[in-house]
Amino acid sequence: MIWDEEFETLPREALEALQLKRLTATAERVYATVPFYKKKFDEFGVKPSDIKSLKDLRRLPFTTKLDLRDSYPFGLFAVPMEQVVRIHASSGTTGKQTVVGYTRRDINNWAELMARSLAAAGSHKNDIIHNAYGYGLFTGGLGVHYGAERLGASVIPISGGNSKRQIIIMQDFGSTVLTCTPSYALFLAETAEEMGVDFKKLKLRVGIFGAEPWSEKMRDEIERKLNIQAIDIYGLSEVMGPGVSIECLEAKQGLHIFEDHFIPEIINPQTGEVLPHGEKGELVFTTITKEAFPLIRYRTRDISVLYPQPCKCGRTHMRMERVSGRSDDMLIIRGVNVFPSQIESVLMNIEGVEPHYLLIVDRQGTLDTLDVHVEVNEKVFSDEVKNLQSLGRKIEKEIKDLLGVNAGVKLVEPKTLQRSEGKAQRVIDKRKI
Amino acid sequence: MKVEQISVFLENKPGPLTEVTRILGEAGVNIRALSLADTKDFGILRLIVNDNEKARAVLGAKGFTVRKTEVVAVEVPDRPGGLADILKILSEATVNVEYLYAFVQQSGSNAIIIFRFDETDRAIEVLSKKQVKILEGKKVYAL
Numbered sequence: 001m002i003w004d005e006e007f008e009t010l011p012r013e014a015l016e017a018l019q020l021k022r023l024t025a026t027a028e029r030v031y032a033t034v035p036f037y038k039k040k041f042d043e044f045g046v047k048p049s050d051i052k053s054l055k056d057l058r059r060l061p062f063t064t065k066l067d068l069r070d071s072y073p074f075g076l077f078a079v080p081m082e083q084v085v086r087i088h089a090s091s092g093t094t095g096k097q098t099v100v101g102y103t104r105r106d107i108n109n110w111a112e113l114m115a116r117s118l119a120a121a122g123s124h125k126n127d128i129i130h131n132a133y134g135y136g137l138f139t140g141g142l143g144v145h146y147g148a149e150r151l152g153a154s155v156i157p158i159s160g161g162n163s164k165r166q167i168i169i170m171q172d173f174g175s176t177v178l179t180c181t182p183s184y185a186l187f188l189a190e191t192a193e194e195m196g197v198d199f200k201k202l203k204l205r206v207g208i209f210g211a212e213p214w215s216e217k218m219r220d221e222i223e224r225k226l227n228i229q230a231i232d233i234y235g236l237s238e239v240m241g242p243g244v245s246i247e248c249l250e251a252k253q254g255l256h257i258f259e260d261h262f263i264p265e266i267i268n269p270q271t272g273e274v275l276p277h278g279e280k281g282e283l284v285f286t287t288i289t290k291e292a293f294p295l296i297r298y299r300t301r302d303i304s305v306l307y308p309q310p311c312k313c314g315r316t317h318m319r320m321e322r323v324s325g326r327s328d329d330m331l332i333i334r335g336v337n338v339f340p341s342q343i344e345s346v347l348m349n350i351e352g353v354e355p356h357y358l359l360i361v362d363r364q365g366t367l368d369t370l371d372v373h374v375e376v377n378e379k380v381f382s383d384e385v386k387n388l389q390s391l392g393r394k395i396e397k398e399i400k401d402l403l404g405v406n407a408g409v410k411l412v413e414p415k416t417l418q419r420s421e422g423k424a425q426r427v428i429d430k431r432k433i
Numbered sequence: 434m435k436v437e438q439i440s441v442f443l444e445n446k447p448g449p450l451t452e453v454t455r456i457l458g459e460a461g462v463n464i465r466a467l468s469l470a471d472t473k474d475f476g477i478l479r480l481i482v483n484d485n486e487k488a489r490a491v492l493g494a495k496g497f498t499v500r501k502t503e504v505v506a507v508e509v510p511d512r513p514g515g516l517a518d519i520l521k522i523l524s525e526a527t528v529n530v531e532y533l534y535a536f537v538q539q540s541g542s543n544a545i546i547i548f549r550f551d552e553t554d555r556a557i558e559v560l561s562k563k564q565v566k567i568l569e570g571k572k573v574y575a576l
Contacts, residue, residue: 376442376475376498383440383479383502383549384531385470392474411475413444415496 003119003151004112007260008315015316016054019263022288024051027060030294033078036071037296057263057286058274062297065098068238073099079292089137090237090337097137100237101292107146109289113243113258114147120256120313121208121231122249123177125152130175130204132166132184133211134335135159139241140211144179147243153177160184163191170202178207181335182214182222182230186366189225199227206249208233210242212332213323232322238298239285245320254307254319261289264320265297266306269327277306282327283320301328329427331361333368336405340426343372343407346398352379353395356414362430370407372399375414434557435503436547436570437485442498443469443476453478453492460491465576466547468534479534481506481547483574503553506536506573508543508566516546519565526559528552538576540568545576 002008010018027048030037040061041047050056068076077084085104089097102110123129129148133140141159148155156173158166160180166188169175178185185207192199207226210233222230234255235242244262245255257264262285266275269282283300287293305321331338344355358373372395380391392409399407443449450469457464457480466481482488485501492499509515523530529551536545545568550556560567 378498378500381440381442381498381500383438383477383500385472385477388442388475388477389472411442411444413442413449413496414498 001119001122001124002314003116008116008256008258008317010260010316012316015259018260019288020051020054022260023054023057023263023286024048026286026288026290026294027051027296030078030296034076034294036067036076054263057265057297060286060296062272062284062299063295064299065238065301068098069096072096074101076295077101077292078294079103084292086142087137088139088142088237088241090139098238100139103291106240106291106293109261110143110240110243111146111150113240113261114143115150116258117233117243117246118144118147118151118153118177118208120246120248120315121177121233122206122229123148123151123153123208127151127153127176127205128174128203129153129155129177129179130158130166130170130173131155132158132160132178132180132188133242138335139235139237140179140335143235143241143243144208163188164195167192167195167197170204171197174203176203176205178204178226178228180207180209181211182209182218183212183334183363183366183368185209185222185226185230186218189222190366199225202227204228206231208246210234211335213325215322234320234323236300236302238293238295239287239300240290244285248311248313248315250313251311254311254321256311256313256315256317256319259317262287264306264318266304267299269299269301269303277308277318280305280321280324283323301326301330303327331359331370331427331429333361333370333405336403338370338403338405342403343399346395346402347374350391350395350398352377353391357426358412359427360430361427363432368431370405371410372407373410373412376411377414434505434561434567434569435553436481436506436568436573438502438504438547438549439480439482439485439488439492440500440502441478441480441492443478445471445473445475449497450476450478452495453497456491456495457482457488460487462488462491465538465574466534466536466545468532468547470532479532479549481536481573485574502549505548505550505553505557505560506568506570507546507548507560508540508568509546511539511542511544515544519546519560522559522563522565523550523556526555528556528559536573536576540572540576545573 084101086102089099135141233246235244245257265284266281275281283302283304302323303325307319356375360371395409463483470477531549533548
């Protein structure tokens with residue numbers, strides 16, 4: 001079902017005219033209100049008035065995660081705080097969070113786009129939406145929640161964790177739509193099996209999964225084990241949160257980007273050059289309706305492809321291929337963003353520990369595991385077992401405190417890990433997704 | 434009164450123990466006593482050798498993490514209850530034993546036990562007062 005018939009099926013010409021109008025307005029506004037953008041535009045020798053066509057977008061400078069970090073916490077907000085009604089945050093590259101804000105209108109637009117997303121996945125107002133995304137600073141929980149309410153569905157704000165209770169509630173309340181990360185969906189399938197609950201007997205019909213990369217193979221597995229249709233949703237807090245793009249139930253082939261709110265580009269991550277449609281590269285978004293946290297050409301680091309071909313569902317909005325990787329070293333572990341540099345900073349803050357490490361990411365059953373190999377040098381070595389064990393536990397605790405992920409520390413002999421000259425391999429990702 | 438022990442960090446995988454003993458053998462270092470503490474993930478090899486400096490140098494050169502610790506070599510009467518008597522002295526004085534292991538050779542009719550204490554100096558004091566015989570490092574390395 002199409003939630004917003006008018007905008008989602010706007011003819012390309014009208015859509016692009018609308019994009020240009022909104023882009024120009026956004027560029028003018030950020031230039032006037034956010035010193036960061038004024039400085040950057042000036043450095044590039046470009047003025048908002050130089051934007052005459054959508055092609056001129058590429059004359060504007062990129063915005064990166066580093067820029068967001070340097071503006072921590074509210075430096076890139078384009079409205080006074082009295083107009084900000086919500087704040088979310090996600091992890092940044094060095095432990096500092098990336099903070100985003102929303103005005104009342106931003107929240108309203110987000111709810112609309114999430115309602116569009118839920119509808120595209122085949123959900124409607126008679127559904128009971130079981131929202132197992134985390135509620136909190138993470139945009140997943142509240143993003144889906146507001147969209148579900150906008151749609152008129154009944155939302156169960158169950159959040160993550162307590163998997164047995166999730167299954168019981170699904171059974172007793174008759175949940176028809178499940179929203180969570182794809183790996184958590186598989187974990188729920190295992191939990192149900194242990195409890196002797198058969199998904200075929202549940203009312204669950206559709207699952208909307210995102211916040212971490214997954215594959216067609218995983219889709220097949222989820223659809224089979226949960227006896228549902230599995231739909232891929234995409235979003236990131238910097239751009240808005242979930243609901244930037246979603247697959248339609250009709251095609252399940254590529255995610256429609258809500259182009260009346262976001263302009264996508266694909267670039268070569270090395271050169272920054274804009275690539276033609278159909279070519280693989282890094283996704284870049286410009287937001288054209290956001291008030292509190294507008295972004296110009298934000299480099300997502302997600303690798304994808306854009307397909308402008310019309311879709312059988314009737315939406316005119318361009319599709320992006322399911323995200324297939326990253327152009328940086330960010331890992332997503334159980335839905336949590338982890339940069340190797342964050343682990344490094346944890347190690348460097350522990351007396352005597354050297355920042356020689358190796359991260360091994362794997363998937364046991366359906367859940368991601370993170371093992372951190374740390375070298376034992378003479379400063380931290382002890383002839384007593386308990387001292388070394390407590391060192392390992394201390395590192396595990398610091399990682400948990402800073403990043404919110406459970407890691408297992410393995411102490412290894414020195415110089416068994418590669419040194420950082422050249423391109424040391426710091427990460428081995430064994431997950432087959 | 435103290436004896437120097439060297440400890441070597443070993444990963445829990447096949448090979449390192451062979452490697453350590455081979456390196457020491459090739460350098461002409463003789464192992465006088467040893468104990469291996471092992472956990473799920475790693476091991477700690479503790480050694481009393483006839484030449485500590487050389488052992489540290491050759492192992493360090495091969496990339497092993499080596500540390501020197503002071504332990505105490507105690508002569509224990511080689512009879513039933515011999516070790517129990519000594520442990521009783523220590524526990525009455527509330528000296529903690531971190532670990533201990535036996536020496537291969539005897540000193541006369543006595544066994545030699547290597548002790549690692551949390552408070553080495555106080556342990557020596559407590560044992561000496563009770564006339565327990567403690568061996569000098571020099572003597573131990575040469576046994």
